Amino acid sequence: MFVFSGDALHCYHCESDDSCIIQECASGSQCAATRKSSLRSCLSFPEQCYQGSVNYGLEREVFTSTCCSTNLCNNQSAPGNLSHKCYFCNGVECTGTLNCLGDEDYCISTTVSSGGTTKLLKGCASQEMCSLSNIPGLEEAGQVHKCCQKNLCNSASSTTAGLLLSVVPLISLGFFS
Template identity: 45%
Template sequence: MHLVVLIVGIVLLPEAYPLKCYECLPGSSGTCTDTEKECPSASYQCAALRVTSYAGGSELLNAQLKSCALPDECVEGSLNFGISRTAFNSKCCTSELCNSQPAPEPSKSSPNGKRCYHCDGQQCTATLNCAGNEDYCISAKVTAGGAKTVVKGCASKQVCAGIQNPNLKSLIQGEISCCQGDFCNSASSTSAGLLLLVAPLISLVMFS
């Protein structure tokens, strides 16, 4: 009898269908126009992402994006290279077209006591005080204009996890590594580009 009940229960279970979510990519104003998109599978959620970049105290980018995302791609964190800082703030949900609202602005962050190296001019031995939930040090060696360029700084744990995305690595075309511990990203290097990683980092989480 129990077996019959189990079989009937399995047969009557509703099939999991992919969600339909809003999708948009930012225009020149940093905002986007929503279109409806069916996610690749039922494993995906609806998500809104805001990417904000700063340099020298000035806001350089405030882009809003929407799409489907896997649960572990919904991140809140930042990537800090000293001369520039990029914050990611996402809002994920699990019902049909639930990502109609944009992700909120990132909260202001204070130094957290962690310290990493960052590149200043031709050297990568300058000290950078990490802020917010930046608890990892990061190093990236990328190809820009046919030359190898090194950037270093602080990063949040979730951002470091997202950086391992093979699609992002193919965009950057370089080596990326994160580590824990003060100044664990030591090594000699050449120079650092101001916002070299901002464009591919927009694809960091869910838009690759």
Template identity: 45%
Template sequence: MHLLTLIFGFVLLPKAHTLTCYECVPGHSGTCQNKAIECPLSGQQCGALRLTSYAGGSKLAEVNSKSCALAPECVEASINFGISKTVINSKCCNSDFCNDQPAPVPSKSIANGKKCFQCKGKDCTATLNCEGTEDHCISTKVTAGGESITMKGCASKLVCAPEATAMSKTFGAELSCCQGNYCNSASSTSAGLLLLVAPLVSLVVLS
């Protein structure tokens, strides 16, 4: 009898500790429909994510998604190249279908005292004041049309995680991060097409 109880306990335990959440994967139009899913892992929460890209201070694009998420995935982060910035804002909760609303709109970021180099045209000696959770300096290099494009700026720790760095190489990009003011060297490079970073970050975050 005790053995039977133990077996049923192992079979039913994962079910007892998983949530049922909304999943919403955006299509080509950027919109999506909620559908119910059971989280596959114990400890996952219901999550909603909003990814917003800005160019020249104006909102360029916004993508919302929902799914099951682990606690480390419930974060606020951004990658900032001065005239181009992408903000990741996610919200998680611990009850069935609690992610019925989109993730909140990111709050206005304020300078945090960290300073990194950014590129303006061919000159990469300009100062960029990092904002919000941006605690790393970043340097990226993308090859497009046979030309190597370098971008420098500020980034949050999440963007500099080993997983994100490895993923960026899949898309033909090199990404390096460092801590310390102006640690992302001020060498001059070719002019950067800064908006390339928006789809790159989208692929890294939503994959």
């Protein structure tokens, strides 16, 4: 049994599941357990307590941070359904379909601008990731993302199809003039 003095919150601080110490947290902190890195510690910023994922077809990131505010409440690692389909990009075209996993109940389209180039990413995301202003891992680049909740609502696109659609009216104009 642990006896704590004062009002400071105490949390487990673990670099891995088998190496933990008890840590006194700064005022206003919460205890947190993070799934991605199996880290458990004090967390000073409550906005970092979220669960979510983003799936771009070729790459999927799951972020899970559970937070609590009683002494030693982060004694376990953060916890870990197929929902619907969204389009994803393979580098050239965005016409592949992807089965969304877990809590990924939104389709996402993200435009990333960095170093004078623009890249389009499409895939599945959780509501938590859609509500963030910047998707983790893409912070260093300019990004704009849009989310929608229906099957395949992040529309397929390819540069080849776009070019073909702009040429067809010109060809038909040539035949009929």
